Amino acid sequence: MDPISISVAFLFGFGARQIKLPPMVGFLLAGFILQQFGVVAGPTVKEVANLGVTLLLFTIGLKLKVKSLARPEVWAGASIHAAVTVAVFGMISYGLSVIGFSVFGGLSLETSFLIAFALSFSSTVFAVKILDEKGELPSLHGRTAIGILIMQDVLAVVFLTASTGKLPSVWAFALVGLFALRPLLRYLLDRVGHDELLPLFGLFSAMALGVYTFQLVGLKPDLGALIIGMMLAGYKRASEIADSLFSFKELFLVGFFLNIGLSEAPTLEALGIALLLVLLIPFKVGLYFLVLTRFHLRARTSLLASYSLANYSEFGLIVGAIGVQNGWISGQWLVVIAIALSISFAVAAPLNRLSHNVYARWHRFLIRFETEQRHPEEQPAQIGGAQIAIFGMGRVGTGAHAFIRERYGDIMVGVDSNAETVARHRAAGYNVVQGDATDSDFWERARAGGVQYKLVMLAMPDHHANMYALEQIVKGGYKGFIAAVAHYPDQAEMLRAAGAHAAFNIYAEAGTGFAAHIDDEIRRLLGSPAQTGQKSQEE
Numbered sequence: 001m002d003p004i005s006i007s008v009a010f011l012f013g014f015g016a017r018q019i020k021l022p023p024m025v026g027f028l029l030a031g032f033i034l035q036q037f038g039v040v041a042g043p044t045v046k047e048v049a050n051l052g053v054t055l056l057l058f059t060i061g062l063k064l065k066v067k068s069l070a071r072p073e074v075w076a077g078a079s080i081h082a083a084v085t086v087a088v089f090g091m092i093s094y095g096l097s098v099i100g101f102s103v104f105g106g107l108s109l110e111t112s113f114l115i116a117f118a119l120s121f122s123s124t125v126f127a128v129k130i131l132d133e134k135g136e137l138p139s140l141h142g143r144t145a146i147g148i149l150i151m152q153d154v155l156a157v158v159f160l161t162a163s164t165g166k167l168p169s170v171w172a173f174a175l176v177g178l179f180a181l182r183p184l185l186r187y188l189l190d191r192v193g194h195d196e197l198l199p200l201f202g203l204f205s206a207m208a209l210g211v212y213t214f215q216l217v218g219l220k221p222d223l224g225a226l227i228i229g230m231m232l233a234g235y236k237r238a239s240e241i242a243d244s245l246f247s248f249k250e251l252f253l254v255g256f257f258l259n260i261g262l263s264e265a266p267t268l269e270a271l272g273i274a275l276l277l278v279l280l281i282p283f284k285v286g287l288y289f290l291v292l293t294r295f296h297l298r299a300r301t302s303l304l305a306s307y308s309l310a311n312y313s314e315f316g317l318i319v320g321a322i323g324v325q326n327g328w329i330s331g332q333w334l335v336v337i338a339i340a341l342s343i344s345f346a347v348a349a350p351l352n353r354l355s356h357n358v359y360a361r362w363h364r365f366l367i368r369f370e371t372e373q374r375h376p377e378e379q380p381a382q383i384g385g386a387q388i389a390i391f392g393m394g395r396v397g398t399g400a401h402a403f404i405r406e407r408y409g410d411i412m413v414g415v416d417s418n419a420e421t422v423a424r425h426r427a428a429g430y431n432v433v434q435g436d437a438t439d440s441d442f443w444e445r446a447r448a449g450g451v452q453y454k455l456v457m458l459a460m461p462d463h464h465a466n467m468y469a470l471e472q473i474v475k476g477g478y479k480g481f482i483a484a485v486a487h488y489p490d491q492a493e494m495l496r497a498a499g500a501h502a503a504f505n506i507y508a509e510a511g512t513g514f515a516a517h518i519d520d521e522i523r524r525l526l527g528s529p530a531q532t533g534q535k536s537q538e539e
Contacts, residue, residue, distance in 0.1 A: 031261015061229020135462025
């Protein structure tokens, strides 16, 4: 990318951040602005965009378990939603074509359903970015949304194969042999260390083993990166690979959003049709919500998953390009879909930021859609009977739990939203229950049960989650001590201002914790602090 494109992308991304929107919205707008000044998406931008999507899907695979796709709410929910959406959007498109409305005029019944198919998908890039920023990828609603998106990717592969008229190579069946490489990949991973070889191993796995091999046999290349990531999922160093690739992935995805904005020149007519399509998104969201609650998910889980899917997908551009290439639809549809996609991102971003507050306000109405039967992962948590509660059982929460347990015994309960994390800790003998501190229902149950901990520790990895939980605790009239973790000084100040009695800056206070950990050895070598000061004065 040239310096001008980088500068404009930064400025618009920075501007979006200042008004509480994700930078991706600014990148999209930057693309449209650059396009108006005659900048076109060259091969470099497209390569960077493709690499960003590839790394994104690879990191999704690193965090995904195959068994999560077998859940009925994922495979059946995605299928039902796709069928109903295509049917409804297809009939709307055909109805507009009959009356000759704008670019809909001249669409046959088949091409109307083709447009509907393109609009039925939700964006994997957007959903993962939003869920990752909020620290909600491991949650039930996060895993459900990602599972649905992967099922849509499978449908995409089927469509691409059918539309080109080319079947995958017979060698595609040989890809099953990739799973035999899992022990070798883990062997290599254990020996690459923690420096520059680690991200290079990730790129090798995603690009050489994933993209290139799937491309050779006529399958969707990005799907290969996802599959290779899933092969490594669950291994002890899988998250370390994802962390090492994080900066690369974020940087390359800037090219992806710029590329969408640079794809076509918007017109007033295209903008009007795009806005009309955006008005159909509430139908998609409502249908997701209704379908997921039918599979016994709670209203909150269904709403949060639906909000993360409240957009159109970059796959719509691929479908549109195929339609234009085959002469099925006019080229203006590419412009319409690109604008609708961009606007849907801009609308969905703040909507997802406010999702917890929306549910807290409307939950009494939304719970009417719940079924009497409850999903196995959504049984009420038993959160009483402890003096200390630790929310977030990642590395920080686990370390705090172990320290308190060693010093004071089993007087605490750990709470985490990830069922697998809970199961792992319980198997190790820890008192950990499944629950979500960002769930207003969780705090209502806690208050109704008269639960009053002496100490609450907020150790979730996402600052927004800790802030929301803190607000719920304070609003409930909690009288005990509240401690929370932060990654930056400004976050620590925000937590203290919101009511936390102590805010622990993980990075800034790591050195203090390290010295405290070896304090006994320091005393043995140098004597007590008083003695050390006395020696200094004598010298």
